[in-house]
Amino acid sequence: MVRQKGQASETREREPGMGMAPIIPRRVFFTRGVGRHKEELRSFELALRDAGIEKLNLVHVSSILPPACKVVSRTEGLKSLAPGQVVFCVFSRCASSEPHRLIAASVGCAIPADRAAYGYLSEYTSFGKKEKQAGDHAEDLAASMLASTLGIEFDDELVWDAKKEIWKISGKIVRTMNITQSAVVDSRGYTTVVAAAVFLP
Secondary structure (H helix, E strand, C coil): CCCCCCCCCCCCCCCCCCCCCCCCCCEEEEEEEEEEECCHHHHHHHHHHHHCCCCCEEEECCCEECCCCEECCHHHHHHCCCCCCEEEEEEEEEEECCCCCEEEEEEEEEEECCCCCCEEEEEEEEECCCHHHHHHHHHHHHHHHHHHHHCCCCCCCCCHHHHHHHHHHHCCEEEEEEEEEEEECCCCCEEEEEEEEEEEC
16 A cells, blocks of 8 residues: 555554444333233233333343433333334343233332432342332342442341332432332233333433
């Protein structure tokens, strides 16, 4: 290769991904659903339909809530999405064909008081737990992960209500919440429950 006059003697190779903007969601909404069908896959699709996200291509990601990510309503969130769109989500799913079995899927969320800091999302599934129990457990998981990164000391064996008081007193965790779907499996086939935190630009 002939170098023109004044051209730098070294040519920087383009690094992979250079020039691509990082994907950092700015909004998130929570949704849940239940589906029943003799085929497990169809019961899953019906659960997604009940949650309003059956037309999306869902990409499961792990548990970080980006700094300053705004929680919006399901209605507002779904308005922003188009059929076939690829979206990132923290997703929980539970299915069974055992009649009369209680199942639950939950996503917990913990938001730090410092909006420049990141929060946590957690996925949790259970058999035999009521909706509130499953939701509290998912919320506890998210808050405990956030608390450990913020340096809040606590006894992991404490019940959820006691931990909530510690978070409140610390002033470092501003909000915890969960989205949970439970159902009793019927005798006609599969029952699937889903819960999701869906990220938006």
